[in-house]
Amino acid sequence: MRFVLAIVAFVVAAVMIVAGIAQRTIFAPPSQVNASATVPGDARYVVIDSAVLNAHPGQQTLSISGSKNAKTQMVAYGRTADVKSWLDDQKYATISYRPGDSALTVKTVTPKAADSTGSGSASTATPTATPTPAPTGSSTSQTAAPGPNPAGSDLWLEEYDGQDAQVTKMNLPSGVSVIVAGDGTTPAPNKILLTWPVDTSTPWAFPLIIGGLVLLVIGIALYLWGLYTHRKSRGPRRKSGPKMPKLPKAPKYKPTASIEATPRGRRSSRRTRVMVPALLAGVLALTGAGAGAAFADTSTPTPTPTPTSTSAPKGDNNSPAPAVTAPQLERIIKRISVAAANADAKNDADLAKLRFAGPALQLRDANYAIRAKKADQPALPAIPAGPLELSLPQATDSWPRTVTAVVKMPNDSTGKAQAPLALALVQQTPRDNYMVEYAIALEPNVKVPNLAPASIGAAVVPPDSKLLKVQPDQVAAAYGDILLNGDKSKWYSSFDLTDDKLVAQVGASWKQQEQARLAQQFGQTSSLTFSSRLGSGPVISMATNDSGAIVWVNPEEVQLHKVTEAGAQVIAGATTAALSGVAQSNTGIESVYGYQLAFYVPPAGSNEKVRLLGFAQGLVSAREVQ
Structure with a gap:
């Protein structure tokens, strides 16, 4: 019985091994x-x-x-x-x-x-x-x-x-x-x-080959066990009575030389029985070894490039998707950085127009004009290529589209850390690129309000929204009034000016000091007056999670230094003279300073005040007046 089981194991093992190899070769699906x-x-x-x-x-x-x-x-x-x-x-x-x-x-x-x-x-x-x-030939114009x-x-x-x-x-x-x-x-x-x-995996190939090899080993073990038991069961023979008389011997048959004598005796028979299964086991073992090698070769994966998973920008089911994804915005910032570096290196306003618009372009144009005549005039801060510290895209399916980003600035030449740069980008139409409308340095230790995740995006607040403490389209005029009148302004109590660096630099106190200095130095020969007006930059408002908004505005301040006594002259500063082309005037010089400001405006009814988040300012135009 053991010999029968061994043969069955050999046959099943051979079938399993062949089937496993066939799955990886002959019956393998297309890749x-x-x-x-x-x-x-x-x-x-x-x-x-x-x-x-x-x-x-x-x-x-x-x-x-x-x-x-x-x-x-x-x-x-x-x-x-x-x-x-x-x-x-x-x-x-x-x-x-x-x-x-x-x-x-x-x-x-x-x-x-x-x-x-x-x-x-x-x-x-x-x-x-x-x-x-x-x-062909019927195409329209x-x-x-x-x-x-x-x-x-x-x-x-x-x-x-x-x-x-x-x-x-x-x-x-x-x-x-x-x-x-x-x-x-x-x-x-x-x-x-x-x-x-196409999925070319063959999950049964490996188990079939391994199972076939295991059955092969089991079959060999059964065969050897059966052989051992058969030999042991024969034992020594006992003598039993007198021998029977021998029968007459028949004449012996003598084979010819061309016929091979067949081995006789129990040893020859046993040797034959051993060799046949052993030969079968050897062949199957070699076949199993070949099968394992073939499986190992075919299952080795071929190196392929790792695919990059891409997800489309999307919001929830009831809201539009954000204008850009985070990787998309990173690529846009890098392109802006390269364009800004090329324009700054050549002082080329035409190159700047490729990526700048509005107040940001106006300030860069003026800086290029001044540096062309005044070599020691510092350049505006470069636009770094990254990394992004914050991104807030507009959630919209239409145009124009607005994106706010905060980029980390590298350390300055002395190794001192610089304030991050905040950018407001606008894409007017699908075929336009995003243009930098505002580029400002954030205030030190600024507290940025809670914003929506970049994967969801934020809504744009209408300029005339009455849901905020101050309407977005009134923020520029209100802050300009504070710069002129200080605590006498009606808007003074609506703004948090505790850590406001711009008010300390160019606020009402500074203006009064400048007027007093000129009066003391030149007497009543000239007058210095200040006025505020709205710039040409757009009002950009993006909602925060607390129903407030980040508001970007562009007020301008006009300084008019005018002659009030005949024969007197007004002497322009080096920067004003470089931009206006007039070093001194018998009538007067008008200088216009542009401000790029970003505010946090809390919702209406809030106990919080409007807070300046960052700013950029500089001379944008100068001329002689009559």
Whole structure:
């Protein structure tokens, strides 16, 4: 019986080992699913929707080719709504997935007449899909004109340019689409290949092979046990009575030389029985060793790039998504830092206009003009590339979009820590980049109010909101009145001025001291007067978690130094003379100082006061007056 069990174990072991190896070789499934398409015509933009990208589970690999200029090709992805808003009135090709035969199909989308007057506005045209592209030679003047270049747009969550765009690996969630393009003038790459991985794991292969090897060992043990028991059961023989008479011997058969004699006796028989199972066991053992080696080779993973998981910016179900994600904002700040460094190094206002607008641009323009004539004039603080200490994007699906960021400043030349830099960024339309409207240094030990997480974003408070202690559009005038009149201002009790460094520098007390100094030095030959007015900068208000708001404003202060006695002259300071081009005047000189201010304004009914969070100020214009 033991011999029968051993043979059964050998057979089952062989079947299990072969089946395990077959799962890893002959019956192994394909490692990936491919779907490709060729975009007909000369489409400048190709859009791949998230539904196509998620047609199969797993990491998506996009391969493109067919570009006329590989250096200008790009692949980017962003929220689907943002991609369509950027395209606006542009014709583009869209890729769809046909699950029946796992193929990609191409349609041309021609937008209807845009409701807006300009390309890239917040009003997005409604596209119309057509199965085939327009025939060659029938393009309209709109399609013949150069299109916008999507490369470098702040709207994209991630972007790949040039050779980096050839093959891109991504894990894009629902609601995110890919745009493939050239530079807006040349056609986009027209060969699209999407690849998804397939689960090639064979969970039963290893147990089958190991189980087969275990059964093989068990079969060998059973066979050896059976052999041992068989030999032991024979024992010594006893003699039993007289021997029987021998039968007559038959004539012996003599085999010829060509016939091999068959071994005789119990030892030969036993040796034969031992060799046959042993030979079978040896063959199966060798087969098992080969199977283990084959499994080890096939199961070794091939090194592949680690995919980067990408999540689209999103809020809760009832609120719009934040304007930017944290990685997206980090990339925007780095681009702003590079542009600011180039402009500052060359004192080039045109370069500054690429990333600065409003009060921030006005102050930089004036600084460049002064430094061109006054070499010892210090430059404005550089915009560091990071790291971000705080980010507060607006939660919105429309434009303009506002983002607030606080960037850590490096130590100065003496190793002393500098106050962080707070930026207010605004993107006017989908095709515009974020521009720095305000760039201020935060006050020392400033207490920042509780803000919404960057993954949720904050709402923009209307400038005329009466839900705050001071309306946002009144904050600039109110603070300007305090700088002029001090504790005599009607707004004085509404502001917390305990640690206000700006009031200490240029407040009512300082103004009175300047007027007294000039009167003592020059008598009544001239007069110095101060007045406040609103600057051209926008009022930006972003809600805090306590129903208050962070309010950015741009008041201006006008200093008029005027001659009051015939024959007297007004002498301009070095900075004013550099900007105005007038060193002295027989009539008077007007100097305008711009302020970039950020306040925390508590909600109406709160016991808290309006608090200055940070500021930047400087001379923005100067001229001679008659």
